[in-house]
Amino acid sequence: MSAQSSGQVADAVCSRAGCRATAHWRIDWRNPRIHTADRRKTWVACDEHVDYLRDFLAARDFPLSVAPLAETGAPR
Numbered sequence: 175m176s177a178q179s180s181g182q183v184a185d186a187v188c189s190r191a192g193c194r195a196t197a198h199w200r201i202d203w204r205n206p207r208i209h210t211a212d213r214r215k216t217w218v219a220c221d222e223h224v225d226y227l228r229d230f231l232a233a234r235d236f237p238l239s240v241a242p243l244a245e246t247g248a249p250r
């Protein structure tokens with residue numbers, strides 16, 4: 175597994191493993207096999223890795239949505 179899934183978004187640092195860049199995007203996703211319909215995981219991503227993380231989830235057919243952090247407000 176190359177991406178962290180800690181759910182820690184308070185400091186809005188990219189969720190990509192090893193990346194310490196400031197996140198500008200949030201990716202809300204769910205694994206239908208282990209999560210009930212109302213559960214969401216949130217990853218945050220820098221500009222460089224938002225595509226990587228989105229593709230990582232999309233390749234597994236997980237439902238996901240990507241939104242700019244600025245628009246939704248940084249999660250606290």
Ligand SMILES: [Zn+2]
Binds near residue numbers: 189219
């Ligand atoms: Zn990154």
